Amino acid sequence: MSQPSPGTLFVVATPIGNLEDLSPRALRTLRECDAVLAEDTRHTRQLLAHFGIERPLQALHEHNEAQQAASLVEALRAGRSFALVSDAGTPLVSDPGFRLVRAARAAGLTVSPVPGPCAAIAALSAAGLPSDRFVFEGFLPAKVGARRQRLLELREESRTLVLYESAHRIEESLADCAGVLGGGRHAVLARELTKRFETLLDGALDALCRRLAEDPDQRRGEFVLLIEGAAADADAALAQGRRLYALLSEHLPPSQAARVAAEFSGVPRKALYGGG
Numbered sequence: 244m245s246q247p248s249p250g251t252l253f254v255v256a257t258p259i260g261n262l263e264d265l266s267p268r269a270l271r272t273l274r275e276c277d278a279v280l281a282e283d284t285r286h287t288r289q290l291l292a293h294f295g296i297e298r299p300l301q302a303l304h305e306h307n308e309a310q311q312a313a314s315l316v317e318a319l320r321a322g323r324s325f326a327l328v329s330d331a332g333t334p335l336v337s338d339p340g341f342r343l344v345r346a347a348r349a350a351g352l353t354v355s356p357v358p359g360p361c362a363a364i365a366a367l368s369a370a371g372l373p374s375d376r377f378v379f380e381g382f383l384p385a386k387v388g389a390r391r392q393r394l395l396e397l398r399e400e401s402r403t404l405v406l407y408e409s410a411h412r413i414e415e416s417l418a419d420c421a422g423v424l425g426g427g428r429h430a431v432l433a434r435e436l437t438k439r440f441e442t443l444l445d446g447a448l449d450a451l452c453r454r455l456a457e458d459p460d461q462r463r464g465e466f467v468l469l470i471e472g473a474a475a476d477a478d479a480a481l482a483q484g485r486r487l488y489a490l491l492s493e494h495l496p497p498s499q500a501a502r503v504a505a506e507f508s509g510v511p512r513k514a515l516y517g518g519g
Contacts, residue, residue, distance in 0.1 A: 247322030250277070252315075252347045254340070255326045256333040256359030260437035262293060264360045270294060272357050276326040280315070282339055286330050303327065305339045312346040319352050326357075333361040337381040337407055363405050366433035366467035369443060370403075373472070377403040383416055390416065394423035399483045404470040413466050414455055420470060421448035429471040435464040484510035 253272045258264040273279060273296050280303040281287035288300060303311055315325065329338035347354050367374050378400055384390045397404060408416050420430070426449030434442045442461065444454055448470070455461050484504050491500035501512040 249352050250319045250322050250324035251353045251355050252319060252344065253324065253326045253355050253357050254334050254344065255328050255357040256361065257287075257290060257328050257331060258437065259331045259360045259362050259365065260435065260441075262290075264437060265290075265294070266357070266359050269357050269359055270296075272326050273298060273328075275324075277323040278325055280325050280327045280343070282329045282334075287328055290328075298326075303339060303343065308339050308342045312343045315343060316346050316350050316352065319347060320350065331360075331362075333359065336361055336363060336379075360437070362407070362433075362436055362465070362467050365436050366431070366443075366469055367403070367405060370431040370433065370469045371445065372403045372429070372431060372469050374403065377405055378472075379405045382407045382409075383419075385412065387415070387419070391419055391423055394419060398424055399473050401472040401474070403472050404468075406468040406470070408466045408468055410463055410465070413462055413468075414452075417448065417452050417455060417468065420468070421452055424448065424470060424473075426452075431469045432461075433467040433469070434461065436467065438464070440464065481510050481514060484515050488515040 253276060255269050255272055256266075257269065273291065273294070276298060278299040278301050279287060279291070280301050282302075282304050284300040284302050291298060291300075301311075303315075319325065327334050327340055327343065329335075329340070332338070334340045335344065344354055363379055367377060378397070380393075380397070383393055383406060406416075417432070421428075427447050429446070430448050430451055431443055431445040432451050432455075434440070434444075440460075440463075444451060444461065446454070484507075487507060488500055488504035491503055494500075495503070501515045504510070504515050505512045
């Protein structure tokens with residue numbers, strides 16, 4: 244008896260708000276797969292019901308993915324095909340799924356993307372900030388100290404920063420961005436993309452903080468925060484090199500600290516001595 248052909252793991256993007264954004268290919272894939280792997284089966288059941296799709300649902304989330312991956316790979320080997328979806332948007336973008344995708348690819352199985360909505364890309368396309376090079380950071384750490392430390396690490400990043408944030412943390416995260424990156428840094432706050440109350444606010448980080456403090460409605464929903472990158476010029480590189488030199492010189496001889504800082508910053512060692 245011949246072995247069945249292996250199945251395919253389809254990574255299916257679903258709407259982030261407007262249900263008209265579900266593509267015809269995504270609809271067909273959801274209808275034809277053997278089962279749908281969903282971050283939240285209750286949420287996905289509503290989506291499937293809206294389109295009249297009846298498929299078995301299996302929960303796959305951050306708490307069970309590592310345990311489920313092996314059995315799902317075996318099911319794929321046996322010829323079953325699955326559609327992997329998240330609650331909204333493109334799976335694996337700040338959502339579970341990469342462990343299963345990695346396991347399936349390591350097993351030589353077919354993983355096929357079914358592209359569609361992604362909040363980060365949707366916000367970037369409409370923000371009017373430089374988009375040729377950008378850094379996606381997902382959600383900043385929830386704890387204040389860790390969040391500010393991560394922002395310190397991003398302060399000299401010259402590419403546009405793209406962040407996700409939730410309603411209950413948007414005010415404090417925005418305030419930390421202003422405090423660490425500089426209140427005058429230009430940013431765009433995209434809220435409830437593709438939904439009824441979609442808004443895109445732009446201005447300096449300080450101004451956005453004030454806007455949210457004055458208008459409770461702007462603190463509701465789901466957010467993408469886009470922040471203009473730091474000036475990528477010689478002055479910025481010099482400042483970064485001197486900060487690194489100052490940190491290293493606390494633990495290393497000046498000449499060695501300058502050499503290491505120069506290698507990382509691209510600034511001549513003599514310039515670092517002068518600012519140390």
